[in-house]
Amino acid sequence: MMKDILIITNYYPPETGAASNRIFHLAEGLQKNHFNVSILTPLPNYPRGHIFNDYKGKFKYFSIENNIKVHRLWIYASNSKNKIIRLFTMLSYSISLIWFIATNKIPNRVIVQSPPLIVAFTSMLFLRSKGRKLILNVSDLWPLAGYELRALKKNFSYKLLEKIEYYNYKHAHLILGQSEEILSHVQSKLPKKQTFKYRNYPIIETLDNKLEPLPNKKLKIVYAGLLGVAQGIHRLCQELDYSNIEFHIYGDGAERVQIEKFIKTKNELPIYYHGELTRHELHKTIIQYDIAIIPLLNRIYGSVPSKIFEYSKLGLPILYFGGGEGELLIKQNDLGWIADAGNYNELNNVISSIIGTELSKKGAIVQKIANKKFDFNNQLSDLINLI
Incomplete structure (x- = not known):
């Protein structure tokens, strides 16, 4: 019997990078193991900071790719370092998520990618209902990572983000973490929370032979x-x-x-x-x-x-x-x-x-x-x- 599952993510192919690859392989793997998989993601924009040419001028876009239903929603795309613009980008996608959740039937199993923290919070807040299993996939620890990168200071905003982080963890039925450190961090806040270490193992196409080194001594x-x-x-x-x-x-x-x-x-x-x-x-x-x-x-x-x-x-x-x-x-x-x-x-x-x-x-x-x-x-x- 096929089981329905929705994955909410900020990143998905044709976007490149570890995050989109991780979610793609997870979706493909679930689909091959008797899940009806749907993806909820923004119109492709990462890491360029603008909507890819094939999707420009669209408010939403639906396709079926490798037997996976992909819903692409509007986002105000930017890779600006300005914190206000970055916040607006996350909020724009959050608004699109709220609209989608309100107007569509959502499966009883949902995987939510975090970060971005605010997008994950929107998903956890509006999908929290009796009988629905929410799985939070944590690939980086925010706001802690932002502080270590010196992008955030420990002020009122930081404390607010910590509360959002805690809310996300508390209302997840299962938390996936890509490292032992992430799982330890989660359990330091919620010792009884069910966790699972889910590394970003790739699926690599077998290549014929390793090429000979380029011809110089360097x-x-x-x-x-x-x-x-x-x-x-x-x-x-x-x-x-x-x-x-x-x-x-x-x-x-x-x-x-x-x-x-x-x-x-x-x-x-x-x-x-x-x-x-x-x-x-x-x-x-x-x-x-x-x-x-x-x-x-x-x-x-x-x-x-x-x-x-x-x-x-x-x-x-x-x-x-x-x-x-x-x-x-x-x-x-x-x-x-x-x-x-x-x-x-x-x-x-x-x-x-x-x-x-x-x-x-x-x-x-x-x-x-x-x-x-x-x-x-x-x-x-x-x-x-x-x-």
Whole structure:
């Protein structure tokens, strides 16, 4: 018997990035396991900050994609750093959600993505009714992450967001967290709350062969993903020692323009920005590099970058520069190297120590470990038993 389930999320393909990939694979996995899946999401706009061309001028858009019903709702799209504009963006989608909830039949099972905190709060508030099972999927801890990123101060607004966070946790029947730290944080507030660790394990298409290294002696380091403030790629470009390395960048985000300007003014440095690729194209491309770097400008409690699982399944050794639980994963599973978050001298020293390592063998070992330990289907099976 098919079960109906709705997933409410801010991110979904054709948007790129970890959040949209995570929700897509969850939806696809549930659909293949006898669920009628519906998605409620904004018109595509992330990370560009404007509605994608195919959806411009539309107030809403409905489609059936891979047997999944996708409802795309109006949002005031922006990637502005202005807090008022960012708040208005979240509120605009929240208003669209309220309208949809009021005018449509909602299944008895609903998965709500958080953050954004206010969007999750809107969903929990208006969907809380007898008999409905609400599952909160927490991928980052807000407002704590905002404070650690120095985007928020501990003032009245912060305390209000903490109350909203608590409300969301309290009214969820099950909370999914992508890290042990997230689950510990939730249980510190609500010790009896049912939780489940749901990592962002990817489904990777098997590639024929790892490409031969590009023909030069320099260590080729690649970063692929969001070019946001938290990742600090612009700062990384400035701090790397380029004596024996090349740095290749793929992606888009708030720092893209700064990065392009830096490369233009420092054109003597071996930094290459390649733009944004589809996930399939990216996977075929980045396996030609020696190592992948995963940086965070500051250690963020609860954060475990999904790139750890993606790169390791592609057979790319990882250089991790972000601290926290992600660092522990690299150590425990021997997936590569670590440098203390924010310590660029140590980072350059670690890179120097990697030069000369037989990286193809290291990559094969990393991939074997990842395929064994980061299995999407096993994790999904355990989750289905709870919902």
